[in-house]
Amino acid sequence: DxxxxxxxxxxxxxxxxxxxxxxxxxxxxxxxxxxxxxxxxxxxxxxxxxxxxxxxxxxxxxxxxxxxxxxxxxxxxxxxxxxxxxxxxxxxxxxxxxxxxxxxxxxxxxxxxxxxxxxxxxxxxxxxWKFSSKMQYIVDYEVESIRLMAGKQLTIGIQARGGDKMSEQGDWANKITSKGHSRAFDQVKKHLPPDVHGKVVCIIVGDDYNLANSLARLATATFDCLIINRVMPSPRSISHDQGIYNSSPLQERCHGTFRILADVEMLANTNFFVGYRNSNVATMVSLIRRFIYKKNKGSEFDFSESSLKPY
Structure with missing residues (x-):
């Protein structure tokens, strides 16, 4: 071999x-x-x-x-x-x-x-994409908690990716505007049943607390949805910086990795997903939605363009 x-x-x-x-x-x-x-x-x-x-x-x-x-x-x-x-x-x-x-x-x-x-x-x-028994336990607990809160309501997964991604991507970061967020949400709204207003759950995950709050306000105005915001306030000047993360204590990085995987699995399980095309989180969510959960690619939307294109 x-x-x-x-x-x-x-x-x-x-x-x-x-x-x-x-x-x-x-x-x-x-x-x-x-x-x-x-x-x-x-x-x-x-x-x-x-x-x-x-x-x-x-x-x-x-x-x-x-x-x-x-x-x-x-x-x-x-x-x-x-x-x-x-x-x-x-x-x-x-x-x-x-x-x-x-x-x-x-x-x-x-x-x-x-x-x-x-x-x-x-x-x-x-x-x-098959978890260890420990990781599967964490994922099952997190995803089931969302399902219990959502009940039979439609779910929209929203990625709030900011931090160093906004500075390292140059022109791409300039395309991520409030207008782009509004357009993406409007695209999602067109795919919702007409009688669903006020019966939607919006799940926000990511690394940028201020951006997550901004998206929560916009989602509430657009969908009148119940907000589940999993983005925690960060004590650092920017919410996520790869260099700072790499130098963090092992246990902090360990817990962070478990949370990242649980967040990705949550986004993959929602009825609709809105993310950022050139983020690898969005790419992985798209792969899992299509190939593990057999979801239609028409259920994915990009904040910077009209449809998510991970490939």
Whole structure:
């Protein structure tokens, strides 16, 4: 068997999970053993071996990737693949399908080569997105609590992503305006039954407390919905900064990772979802909604454009 190691990087946890799915889709063929070296990112808990790194199994129990070996001898003859190589593989497959780029794929699903890519992503998502027993317990508790509050009412999941994302993305951040928020909510409203006003639950998750409150006010005005705001006030000058998070104590990062996964699962379970196209949280929510819960892509909306396009 051929041994391949996919190396994590210092970015966000959902970016790393998304990249693992791409690695499983494009690299983990029959005869290949795929290991995920998660030592570079900071989303860890103490693992059952008592060390911080290589704690992927604290959160996930999927059939892929293979549990990282404790012996360096096992890895001696392994080849390596990085994130840029995976993204290039995805882009090449998109171009072969006649798309201008991988971002175009959600509008070309009828073409055979695009269906092939979606089949690979669906299979990989199903293999990776399976929780450990501890994580599953947390997710079940959080999701069930929302279901009990919502009852039979429709649910709208809303992502409040601000913090360093707004400064690092340049022109993209300039497109995230109150006008864009209003337009996205208006698009959602068009898909709601006419008699549903006042019978909707809006679930807000994310990392920006001020933005979450702003979206809560707008959602109340648009849908007259019950607001469940899971975004906590942050003592820091910006709600989420990757560098600050990476240097936080292990236990704080551990709890934060559990919460991120629970938030993503909540957004994936709602009837409608509104998020930010180039956030990996939105990308993962979209993958899980489509491939795990079989939800229609027409139930997803983007705050910066008319429809969410994670690919």
């Amino acid at each position: 051929r041994c391949i190691v996919f190396q994590s990087y210092t970015g966000g946890f959902m970016a790393n999970v998304h990249n693992v799915i791409l690695a499983v889709a494009f690299v983990a063929r029959p005869g290949n053993i795929l290991y995920f070296d998660d030592s570079e990112h900071s989303y860890h808990c103490p693992s059952d071996t008592g060390v911080e790194n290589h704690s992927w199994d604290v959160f996930f129990n999927g059939s892929q990737p293979t549990r990282f070996p404790t012996s360096e001898h096992v890895l001696k003859n392994c080849s390596k693949v990085n994130t840029m190589e995976l993204l290039q593989m995805r882009e090449e497959l998109a171009v072969q399908a006649g798309c201008s780029s991988a971002d175009d794929l959600s509008f070309r699903e009828g073409e055979p080569s695009v269906r092939l890519l979606y089949a690979k992503l669906a299979d990989a998502t199903e293999k990776v």
